[in-house]
Amino acid sequence: MKESQPSAIYLKDYKVPPFLIDKTELTFELDEATTVVTSKLHMRRNPDSTENTAPLVLDGGEDVKLVAVAMDDYVLPSGEYQLVDNQLIITATADNFVLTCETLIEPQNNTRLEGLYRSSSMFCTQCEAEGFRHITYYLDRPDVMSVFTTRIIADATKYPVMLSNGNEISRELQEDGKTSVVWHDPFPKPAYLFALVSGNLEVKNDTFVTQSQREVKLQIFTEAHNIDKVDYAMEALKRSMRWDEDVYGREYDLDIFMIVAVDDFNMGAMENKGLNIFNSSCLLASPETTTDDTYLRVEAIVAHEYFHNWSGNRVTCRDWFQLSLKEGFTVFRDQSFSADMHSDTVKRVEDVSFLKTAQFAEDAGPMAHPVRPASFIEISNFYTLTVYEKGAEIVRMIHTLLGAENFRKGSDLYFERHDGQAVTCDDFVAAMQDASGVDLTQFKRWYSQAGTPQIRVTDEYDAQSQTYQLTLQQETPATPGQPTKLPLHIPVRLGLIDESGNALSVSSSGHVSDEHLLELTEAEQVFEFTQVATKPVPSLLRGFSAPVKLSYDYSSADLLLLLSSDQDGFNRWNAGQQLAVNELNTLIEQAVAGETLSLTSNLVEGFKSLLQDASLDPAMVALILNLPSQAYLSELAQVIHPNAIKQARQYLKKQIAESLQADFAQAYQQHQVTGQYQAEAKDIASRSLKNLALSYWLESGDDAAKQVVVAQFESADNMTDQFAALSIAVHHGHDKADDLLDAFYQQWQNEPLVVNKWLMLSASREQEDAIAKVTALMEHEAFDLKNPNKVRSLLGGFGQNIAAFHQVDGSGYQFLADQILVLDKRNPQIASRLCTPLTRWKKMAPELSVKMKAELERIMANELSKDVYEVISKSLA
Ligand code: B3K
Ligand code: ZN
Numbered sequence: 001m002k003e004s005q006p007s008a009i010y011l012k013d014y015k016v017p018p019f020l021i022d023k024t025e026l027t028f029e030l031d032e033a034t035t036v037v038t039s040k041l042h043m044r045r046n047p048d049s050t051e052n053t054a055p056l057v058l059d060g061g062e063d064v065k066l067v068a069v070a071m072d073d074y075v076l077p078s079g080e081y082q083l084v085d086n087q088l089i090i091t092a093t094a095d096n097f098v099l100t101c102e103t104l105i106e107p108q109n110n111t112r113l114e115g116l117y118r119s120s121s122m123f124c125t126q127c128e129a130e131g132f133r134h135i136t137y138y139l140d141r142p143d144v145m146s147v148f149t150t151r152i153i154a155d156a157t158k159y160p161v162m163l164s165n166g167n168e169i170s171r172e173l174q175e176d177g178k179t180s181v182v183w184h185d186p187f188p189k190p191a192y193l194f195a196l197v198s199g200n201l202e203v204k205n206d207t208f209v210t211q212s213q214r215e216v217k218l219q220i221f222t223e224a225h226n227i228d229k230v231d232y233a234m235e236a237l238k239r240s241m242r243w244d245e246d247v248y249g250r251e252y253d254l255d256i257f258m259i260v261a262v263d264d265f266n267m268g269a270m271e272n273k274g275l276n277i278f279n280s281s282c283l284l285a286s287p288e289t290t291t292d293d294t295y296l297r298v299e300a301i302v303a304h305e306y307f308h309n310w311s312g313n314r315v316t317c318r319d320w321f322q323l324s325l326k327e328g329f330t331v332f333r334d335q336s337f338s339a340d341m342h343s344d345t346v347k348r349v350e351d352v353s354f355l356k357t358a359q360f361a362e363d364a365g366p367m368a369h370p371v372r373p374a375s376f377i378e379i380s381n382f383y384t385l386t387v388y389e390k391g392a393e394i395v396r397m398i399h400t401l402l403g404a405e406n407f408r409k410g411s412d413l414y415f416e417r418h419d420g421q422a423v424t425c426d427d428f429v430a431a432m433q434d435a436s437g438v439d440l441t442q443f444k445r446w447y448s449q450a451g452t453p454q455i456r457v458t459d460e461y462d463a464q465s466q467t468y469q470l471t472l473q474q475e476t477p478a479t480p481g482q483p484t485k486l487p488l489h490i491p492v493r494l495g496l497i498d499e500s501g502n503a504l505s506v507s508s509s510g511h512v513s514d515e516h517l518l519e520l521t522e523a524e525q526v527f528e529f530t531q532v533a534t535k536p537v538p539s540l541l542r543g544f545s546a547p548v549k550l551s552y553d554y555s556s557a558d559l560l561l562l563l564s565s566d567q568d569g570f571n572r573w574n575a576g577q578q579l580a581v582n583e584l585n586t587l588i589e590q591a592v593a594g595e596t597l598s599l600t601s602n603l604v605e606g607f608k609s610l611l612q613d614a615s616l617d618p619a620m621v622a623l624i625l626n627l628p629s630q631a632y633l634s635e636l637a638q639v640i641h642p643n644a645i646k647q648a649r650q651y652l653k654k655q656i657a658e659s660l661q662a663d664f665a666q667a668y669q670q671h672q673v674t675g676q677y678q679a680e681a682k683d684i685a686s687r688s689l690k691n692l693a694l695s696y697w698l699e700s701g702d703d704a705a706k707q708v709v710v711a712q713f714e715s716a717d718n719m720t721d722q723f724a725a726l727s728i729a730v731h732h733g734h735d736k737a738d739d740l741l742d743a744f745y746q747q748w749q750n751e752p753l754v755v756n757k758w759l760m761l762s763a764s765r766e767q768e769d770a771i772a773k774v775t776a777l778m779e780h781e782a783f784d785l786k787n788p789n790k791v792r793s794l795l796g797g798f799g800q801n802i803a804a805f806h807q808v809d810g811s812g813y814q815f816l817a818d819q820i821l822v823l824d825k826r827n828p829q830i831a832s833r834l835c836t837p838l839t840r841w842k843k844m845a846p847e848l849s850v851k852m853k854a855e856l857e858r859i860m861a862n863e864l865s866k867d868v869y870e871v872i873s874k875s876l877a
Pocket of ligand 1: 128129267269270271304305308327380383
């Protein structure tokens with residue numbers, strides 16, 4: 001353990017920066033051994049700061065070597081500055097000055113992938129959140145916005161492409177044979193949006209004409225062998241640009257927009273001004289190598305990063321506690337975009353399902369934090385599902401409470417009022433409130449209160465007076481550091497349906513409609529409806545109008561009615577999920593008690609009618625028939641018994657498969673897609689139901705299905721179908737699973753993104769000797785510890801391997817802990833993310849819980865990065 005442990009920083013301590021940087025001039029002399037970075041910072045004291053004698057404190061990193069520092073033309077002798085804890089401190093400064101720093105870095109040795117580093121043969125950067133300080137000394141905080149000019153000097157035979165933010169203003173050959181390229185970005189920005197790329201890259205060019213008829217040059221750069229896989233991303237980019245104009249009135253501002261794909265990247269992508277950098281897994285797409293899910297992901301991420309140009313770049317965050325200001329809003333924007341491009345309901349179901357599985361688990365665990373955290377040790381740990389997905393739900397609730405028109409007025413006001421500024425979540429809400437007149441004072445508690453609220457609903461119907469009363473009670477459980485909670489302002493969309501499934505038009509506060517928006521603001525509140533002709537079944541929280549856990553005592557008959565008839569497509573899915581969850585929970589109890597499993601409900605009949613209903617969207621049928629995941633059932637459980645959950649799911653799947661064997665075989669044939677592959681909603685829907693049907697069909701034990709799986713694997717002309725067949729074979733114990741896995745690797749060994757899918761599937765395969773298999777895969781030529789995608793595939797796949805990961809002797813946890821310790825020395829961000837499964841130890845069955853805790857303690861006994869230290873120490877607290 002380190003002698004002094006890392007300490008937290010607090011939102012309440014925020015102070016404006018004592019200095020500002022109006023202009024930043026950077027020169028990079030790129031080199032394979034040592035890269036020289038020279039910065040000229042045009043600085044002045046901040047008139048808004050009260051600390052007018054404060055020393056100048058610039059952030060740096062242990063990997064930045066200071067060669068010289070000068071103030072105006074005066075080179076500071078070593079006695080006139082200090083280097084303490086990676087910061088450069090200069091006590092005597094003028095009010096206005098130019099600070100020149102010469103620093104040396106070694107991008108080729110940068111394994112953290114923050115700052116400037118090498119990926120394959122290129123140089124690239126990642127500066128959010130605090131990567132810029134690994135390039136040179138700077139005021140590396142988002143409220144310091146500066147106009148950047150960047151000169152890149154490199155050997156153009158090796159690095160012909162040299163890119164940075166903004167516009168290229170000059171390119172010349174120097175006397176020493178190197179090429180010097182200068183980029184200028186006219187928009188002031190924080191350092192986290194700085195980017196540089198240099199390498200031998202191919203480019204795909206296109207153009208976009210904005211609503212004010214300006215022509216924007218669009219460029220996507222990749223290594224030569226990937227340039228044939230960027231067409232889809234380019235089209236997605238153009239759709240995003242058009243959508244942001246149509247829906248938000250936001251036009252692109254520079255004359256050029258560039259995207260670069262890199263193979264080694266810690267997360268999905270980065271919205272650097274005018275020069276987005278993408279993990280190649282989130283950009284490249286071709287029918288042969290990319291599944292439907294990934295196509296949709298590429299489109300969503302291209303849109304997300306593009307939308308940041310306004311929600312993030314033109315208006316940015318004052319400090320990192322406000323991260324959700326840009327991330328929550330931008331996720332809401334990309335979700336709405338994808339819904340508009342494909343199916344609204346399918347998109348909502350997918351997003352909510354993810355939120356309820358992963359964000360709810362985070363909100364119930366040791367790392368639970370508000371959407372606007374009050375403190376952190378390492379900001380990289382706060383790029384979380386809470387900040388992103390729950391943050392998006394908050395923006396969605398504002399949209400619901402204000403209505404689309406007022407929401408648009410609010411976003412217009414927000415962009416206009418704060419263009420060029422670094423602002424807070426409160427500023428966002430204030431713009432929404434000012435533009436709409438809707439009071440959001442209580443609503444703002446959503447930003448500061450952690451934990452998932454629970455709403456309990458009871459009702460009463462009086463036939464004589466035809467009145468119906470709903471009582472809603474809300475309660476948010478305690479979370480670390482927040483023992484008591486206040487009532488939130490919660491929008492609850494509601495419809496009432498009669499016993500035949502028809503919508504009831506009823507009156508609430510004098511307003512007659514078949515749908516109402518209830519605004520729950522008290523701990524307990526009663527809502528009354530009149531003109532209710534018959535005893536209704538309530539369809540509550542339509543469209544998942546708030547990120548809460550809602551409970552109402554539905555009978556199976558009620559759920560079947562909602563499943564077949566609810567006017568709200570989302571709630572039909574939800575009713576199906578609830579039926580399956582109820583059945584599974586009974587089976588899990590039976591399994592834990594060591595009883596023989598047996599079904600207790602009529603779920604199978606419900607599923608049968610779904611399969612036979614030709615009027616339904618096949619994508620929705622597939623989503624409903626897809627049983628609640630192991631992870632979701634774990635989130636719902638008080639105590640997690642992984643093997644009982646697995647057993648229950650397998651049993652239910654088999655029962656459904658056997659009962660409906662003929663229906664699945666038929667559905668498989670019926671939903672075949674003919675013609676050329678297209679990543680569009682209709683075909684994706686058919687493929688999803690077809691492949692789901694195939695997995696049930698194989699599970700039913702029908703030999704015919706075995707052959708179909710192999711035939712589909714061999715003849716598929718697209719990765720969705722090929723990989724579906726392979727996964728089905730692997731997870732349903734097909735006797736050819738080994739052969740198919742081998743054939744797949746042989747076929748795709750030169751396509752790293754496909755190989756990653758193979759790694760993940762291989763690691764998640766449940767086998768006796770799974771840990772030994774995964775250990776062997778770490779030595780496989782296809783694996784590389786340096787590449788975050790490969791680490792995520794292999795260790796992420798292993799995490800889903802229930803039998804292997806949750807071995808009763810703790811060997812699965814030990815294996816993961818070993819990998820975390822190795823990775824922490826190389827790449828703390830990736831190591832920290834791998835800790836998540838271990839943080840759930842308190843909820844695990846006792847025999848597993850002790851083993852998990854022991855591994856956390858073992859990790860804790862080492863010298864750790866801030867990243868891993870924060871997660872492990874909070875988990876053990
Ligand atoms: N803003 C980046 C995330 C940066 C993460 C740094 N650890 C991608 C995005 O959300 O668009
Ligand atoms: Zn983002």
